[in-house]
Amino acid sequence: MKSWNELAQHASVIQKSVDELLQKHYVLQSFLDAQEWDNDTRVVIELLQNFEKDLTSFKGEQQKILEQLKQERSRNSIFKKVFSTRSGETEANGYIKKADAAIQSIVDGIELLYGMMDQTPASKSEQKEIASELRLLKKELTFQKREVNESLRKTRSNARQKTANLTGLNSGFIGSVARYQRTSIRLEKERALTPNEDLKAFIEKKLVGFERDLNWVMHFTGEDQNDKTQPASEEVKHCNYCGRRIVTSDVCLGCGSTSY
Numbered sequence: 001m002k003s004w005n006e007l008a009q010h011a012s013v014i015q016k017s018v019d020e021l022l023q024k025h026y027v028l029q030s031f032l033d034a035q036e037w038d039n040d041t042r043v044v045i046e047l048l049q050n051f052e053k054d055l056t057s058f059k060g061e062q063q064k065i066l067e068q069l070k071q072e073r074s075r076n077s078i079f080k081k082v083f084s085t086r087s088g089e090t091e092a093n094g095y096i097k098k099a100d101a102a103i104q105s106i107v108d109g110i111e112l113l114y115g116m117m118d119q120t121p122a123s124k125s126e127q128k129e130i131a132s133e134l135r136l137l138k139k140e141l142t143f144q145k146r147e148v149n150e151s152l153r154k155t156r157s158n159a160r161q162k163t164a165n166l167t168g169l170n171s172g173f174i175g176s177v178a179r180y181q182r183t184s185i186r187l188e189k190e191r192a193l194t195p196n197e198d199l200k201a202f203i204e205k206k207l208v209g210f211e212r213d214l215n216w217v218m219h220f221t222g223e224d225q226n227d228k229t230q231p232a233s234e235e236v237k238h239c240n241y242c243g244r245r246i247v248t249s250d251v252c253l254g255c256g257s258t259s260y
Protein backbone atom coordinates (compact mmCIF):
# COMPACT_ATOMS: atom_id res chain seq x y z
CA MET A 1 0.00 0.00 0.00
CA LYS A 2 1.46 3.34 -1.03
CA SER A 3 1.19 6.37 1.21
CA TRP A 4 -0.32 9.61 0.02
CA ASN A 5 3.13 11.16 -0.02
CA GLU A 6 4.45 8.44 -2.26
CA LEU A 7 1.47 8.85 -4.54
CA ALA A 8 1.92 12.62 -4.64
CA GLN A 9 5.58 12.20 -5.51
CA HIS A 10 4.76 9.78 -8.28
CA ALA A 11 2.06 12.11 -9.57
CA SER A 12 4.51 14.95 -10.00
CA VAL A 13 6.94 12.66 -11.84
CA ILE A 14 4.19 11.47 -14.18
CA GLN A 15 3.03 15.06 -14.66
CA LYS A 16 6.51 15.96 -15.85
CA SER A 17 6.44 13.13 -18.37
CA VAL A 18 3.04 14.27 -19.63
CA ASP A 19 4.30 17.86 -19.91
CA GLU A 20 7.22 16.64 -21.97
CA LEU A 21 4.92 14.72 -24.28
CA LEU A 22 2.75 17.79 -24.77
CA GLN A 23 5.78 19.92 -25.55
CA LYS A 24 7.20 17.36 -27.95
CA HIS A 25 3.87 16.95 -29.68
CA TYR A 26 3.90 20.61 -30.54
CA VAL A 27 7.00 20.29 -32.70
CA LEU A 28 6.45 16.91 -34.34
CA GLN A 29 7.19 17.06 -38.05
CA SER A 30 7.72 13.65 -39.57
CA PHE A 31 5.91 10.34 -39.49
CA LEU A 32 8.94 8.90 -37.76
CA ASP A 33 8.69 11.54 -35.01
CA ALA A 34 5.02 10.71 -34.74
CA GLN A 35 5.71 6.98 -34.39
CA GLU A 36 8.13 7.58 -31.57
CA TRP A 37 5.80 10.00 -29.88
CA ASP A 38 2.94 7.53 -30.21
CA ASN A 39 4.95 4.78 -28.57
CA ASP A 40 6.10 7.02 -25.75
CA THR A 41 2.56 8.21 -25.22
CA ARG A 42 1.17 4.68 -25.04
CA VAL A 43 3.66 3.96 -22.27
CA VAL A 44 2.63 7.04 -20.32
CA ILE A 45 -1.05 6.21 -20.77
CA GLU A 46 -0.35 2.78 -19.33
CA LEU A 47 1.51 4.43 -16.48
CA LEU A 48 -1.50 6.66 -15.82
CA GLN A 49 -3.80 3.65 -15.85
CA ASN A 50 -1.64 1.86 -13.31
CA PHE A 51 -1.46 4.99 -11.22
CA GLU A 52 -5.23 5.15 -11.28
CA LYS A 53 -5.28 1.64 -9.83
CA ASP A 54 -2.90 2.74 -7.06
CA LEU A 55 -5.19 5.64 -6.27
CA THR A 56 -8.25 3.42 -6.26
CA SER A 57 -6.73 1.01 -3.78
CA PHE A 58 -5.53 3.93 -1.65
CA LYS A 59 -9.06 5.25 -1.65
CA GLY A 60 -10.43 1.83 -0.69
CA GLU A 61 -8.01 1.68 2.21
CA GLN A 62 -9.11 5.11 3.43
CA GLN A 63 -12.75 4.08 3.21
CA LYS A 64 -11.98 1.08 5.40
CA ILE A 65 -10.21 3.30 7.92
CA LEU A 66 -13.14 5.68 7.92
CA GLU A 67 -15.60 2.87 8.51
CA GLN A 68 -13.49 1.55 11.35
CA LEU A 69 -13.24 4.95 13.02
CA LYS A 70 -16.98 5.43 12.78
CA GLN A 71 -17.60 2.06 14.39
CA GLU A 72 -15.15 2.79 17.15
CA ARG A 73 -16.79 6.11 17.83
CA SER A 74 -20.20 4.52 18.12
CA ARG A 75 -18.80 2.02 20.61
CA ASN A 76 -17.15 4.68 22.75
CA SER A 77 -18.40 5.51 26.20
CA ILE A 78 -20.35 8.69 26.72
CA PHE A 79 -17.30 10.63 27.85
CA LYS A 80 -15.14 9.55 25.03
CA LYS A 81 -17.90 10.55 22.68
CA VAL A 82 -17.91 14.01 24.22
CA PHE A 83 -14.18 14.49 24.24
CA SER A 84 -13.09 12.57 21.20
CA THR A 85 -12.33 14.50 18.07
CA ARG A 86 -13.19 13.37 14.62
CA SER A 87 -9.86 14.39 13.18
CA GLY A 88 -9.14 10.85 11.99
CA GLU A 89 -12.38 10.72 10.08
CA THR A 90 -11.83 14.18 8.68
CA GLU A 91 -8.41 13.12 7.48
CA ALA A 92 -9.68 9.95 5.83
CA ASN A 93 -12.50 11.90 4.20
CA GLY A 94 -10.01 14.43 2.90
CA TYR A 95 -7.88 11.69 1.36
CA ILE A 96 -10.90 10.10 -0.26
CA LYS A 97 -11.86 13.42 -1.85
CA LYS A 98 -8.31 14.02 -3.01
CA ALA A 99 -8.07 10.55 -4.49
CA ASP A 100 -11.35 11.07 -6.33
CA ALA A 101 -10.12 14.35 -7.76
CA ALA A 102 -6.85 12.76 -8.83
CA ILE A 103 -8.66 9.86 -10.49
CA GLN A 104 -10.83 12.29 -12.43
CA SER A 105 -7.73 14.20 -13.54
CA ILE A 106 -6.24 10.96 -14.80
CA VAL A 107 -9.37 10.11 -16.75
CA ASP A 108 -9.25 13.57 -18.34
CA GLY A 109 -5.51 13.30 -18.98
CA ILE A 110 -5.86 9.95 -20.70
CA GLU A 111 -8.65 11.31 -22.86
CA LEU A 112 -6.50 14.27 -23.80
CA LEU A 113 -3.55 12.04 -24.76
CA TYR A 114 -5.74 9.68 -26.76
CA GLY A 115 -7.20 12.67 -28.52
CA MET A 116 -3.73 13.85 -29.48
CA MET A 117 -2.66 10.36 -30.53
CA ASP A 118 -5.68 10.17 -32.78
CA GLN A 119 -4.49 13.24 -34.67
CA THR A 120 -0.87 12.17 -34.98
CA PRO A 121 -0.31 10.14 -38.13
CA ALA A 122 2.63 7.75 -38.07
CA SER A 123 2.53 7.06 -41.82
CA LYS A 124 1.23 8.42 -45.07
CA SER A 125 -1.62 5.96 -45.16
CA GLU A 126 -2.65 6.80 -41.63
CA GLN A 127 -2.49 10.47 -42.55
CA LYS A 128 -4.86 9.78 -45.41
CA GLU A 129 -7.21 7.86 -43.13
CA ILE A 130 -7.30 10.53 -40.45
CA ALA A 131 -7.73 13.29 -43.01
CA SER A 132 -10.69 11.58 -44.64
CA GLU A 133 -12.24 10.92 -41.24
CA LEU A 134 -11.89 14.58 -40.35
CA ARG A 135 -13.44 15.58 -43.64
CA LEU A 136 -16.31 13.23 -42.96
CA LEU A 137 -16.78 14.69 -39.50
CA LYS A 138 -16.76 18.16 -41.01
CA LYS A 139 -19.38 17.11 -43.51
CA GLU A 140 -21.60 15.67 -40.78
CA LEU A 141 -21.21 18.81 -38.73
CA THR A 142 -22.00 21.03 -41.68
CA PHE A 143 -25.12 19.00 -42.20
CA GLN A 144 -25.97 19.25 -38.51
CA LYS A 145 -25.43 22.97 -38.64
CA ARG A 146 -27.93 23.30 -41.43
CA GLU A 147 -30.38 21.20 -39.45
CA VAL A 148 -29.86 23.28 -36.35
CA ASN A 149 -30.41 26.48 -38.27
CA GLU A 150 -33.63 25.12 -39.60
CA SER A 151 -34.90 23.81 -36.32
CA LEU A 152 -33.93 27.01 -34.58
CA ARG A 153 -36.05 28.82 -37.05
CA LYS A 154 -39.04 26.54 -36.49
CA THR A 155 -39.06 26.12 -32.79
CA ARG A 156 -36.13 26.90 -30.64
CA SER A 157 -36.36 23.73 -28.66
CA ASN A 158 -36.06 20.44 -30.55
CA ALA A 159 -32.58 20.38 -31.95
CA ARG A 160 -31.35 17.74 -29.62
CA GLN A 161 -32.86 14.75 -31.37
CA LYS A 162 -29.75 13.69 -33.13
CA THR A 163 -27.78 12.81 -30.06
CA ALA A 164 -27.12 9.35 -28.73
CA ASN A 165 -26.72 7.66 -32.09
CA LEU A 166 -23.07 7.03 -31.48
CA THR A 167 -23.24 5.41 -28.08
CA GLY A 168 -22.79 1.79 -27.20
CA LEU A 169 -19.16 1.52 -28.18
CA ASN A 170 -17.00 0.24 -25.44
CA SER A 171 -14.31 -2.03 -26.80
CA GLY A 172 -11.29 -1.69 -29.02
CA PHE A 173 -10.02 1.52 -27.59
CA ILE A 174 -6.77 1.39 -29.50
CA GLY A 175 -6.43 1.24 -33.23
CA SER A 176 -7.53 3.17 -36.24
CA VAL A 177 -11.09 1.84 -36.30
CA ALA A 178 -11.63 2.92 -32.74
CA ARG A 179 -10.11 6.30 -33.44
CA TYR A 180 -12.99 7.58 -35.52
CA GLN A 181 -15.45 6.30 -32.96
CA ARG A 182 -13.56 7.90 -30.11
CA THR A 183 -13.55 11.25 -31.87
CA SER A 184 -17.23 10.91 -32.62
CA ILE A 185 -18.04 9.98 -29.05
CA ARG A 186 -16.06 12.89 -27.67
CA LEU A 187 -17.85 15.18 -30.03
CA GLU A 188 -21.21 13.71 -29.15
CA LYS A 189 -20.54 13.95 -25.45
CA GLU A 190 -19.56 17.60 -25.63
CA ARG A 191 -22.49 18.31 -27.89
CA ALA A 192 -24.93 16.64 -25.54
CA LEU A 193 -23.70 18.93 -22.79
CA THR A 194 -24.36 22.00 -24.88
CA PRO A 195 -27.71 23.74 -24.55
CA ASN A 196 -29.73 24.05 -27.74
CA GLU A 197 -29.22 27.74 -28.09
CA ASP A 198 -25.47 27.30 -28.02
CA LEU A 199 -25.45 24.38 -30.40
CA LYS A 200 -24.89 26.50 -33.47
CA ALA A 201 -21.92 28.23 -31.89
CA PHE A 202 -20.65 24.87 -30.67
CA ILE A 203 -20.81 23.35 -34.15
CA GLU A 204 -19.11 26.35 -35.69
CA LYS A 205 -16.36 26.15 -33.13
CA LYS A 206 -15.94 22.42 -33.80
CA LEU A 207 -15.78 23.03 -37.53
CA VAL A 208 -12.95 25.49 -37.01
CA GLY A 209 -11.31 22.94 -34.73
CA PHE A 210 -11.54 20.14 -37.28
CA GLU A 211 -10.15 22.43 -39.95
CA ARG A 212 -7.23 23.17 -37.67
CA ASP A 213 -6.80 19.45 -36.93
CA LEU A 214 -6.83 18.74 -40.64
CA ASN A 215 -4.07 21.27 -41.24
CA TRP A 216 -2.14 19.78 -38.35
CA VAL A 217 -2.51 16.23 -39.64
CA MET A 218 -1.51 17.26 -43.16
CA HIS A 219 1.64 19.04 -42.01
CA PHE A 220 3.32 15.70 -41.25
CA THR A 221 5.78 14.63 -43.90
CA GLY A 222 8.11 11.78 -44.58
CA GLU A 223 8.44 8.56 -46.44
CA ASP A 224 6.59 5.47 -45.45
CA GLN A 225 8.98 2.89 -44.15
CA ASN A 226 7.57 -0.57 -44.23
CA ASP A 227 4.23 0.81 -43.46
CA LYS A 228 2.70 -1.91 -41.34
CA THR A 229 5.73 -3.03 -39.39
CA GLN A 230 6.12 -1.67 -35.93
CA PRO A 231 9.06 0.67 -35.53
CA ALA A 232 12.21 -0.48 -33.81
CA SER A 233 11.38 1.86 -30.97
CA GLU A 234 8.75 -0.64 -29.91
CA GLU A 235 11.63 -2.59 -28.41
CA VAL A 236 12.97 0.42 -26.59
CA LYS A 237 12.65 0.03 -22.86
CA HIS A 238 10.73 2.58 -20.87
CA CYS A 239 11.06 3.42 -17.21
CA ASN A 240 8.05 2.08 -15.37
CA TYR A 241 8.12 4.94 -12.88
CA CYS A 242 8.21 7.96 -15.20
CA GLY A 243 7.60 6.40 -18.61
CA ARG A 244 10.69 7.85 -20.27
CA ARG A 245 12.97 5.87 -22.56
CA ILE A 246 15.82 4.12 -20.84
CA VAL A 247 19.06 5.18 -22.45
CA THR A 248 21.57 3.45 -20.24
CA SER A 249 20.77 0.17 -18.61
CA ASP A 250 21.19 0.81 -14.92
CA VAL A 251 19.43 4.05 -14.11
CA CYS A 252 16.61 6.10 -15.63
CA LEU A 253 18.04 9.47 -16.69
CA GLY A 254 14.55 10.92 -16.54
CA CYS A 255 13.72 10.34 -12.88
CA GLY A 256 16.69 8.53 -11.39
CA SER A 257 14.67 5.41 -10.76
CA THR A 258 16.36 2.04 -10.77
CA SER A 259 13.20 0.08 -10.28
CA TYR A 260 12.18 -0.80 -13.81
Ligand SMILES: [Zn+2]
Nearest residue numbers: 239242252255
Ligand atom coordinates in the same frame (compact mmCIF):
# COMPACT_ATOMS: atom_id res chain seq x y z
ZN1 LIG B 1 12.18 7.15 -14.94
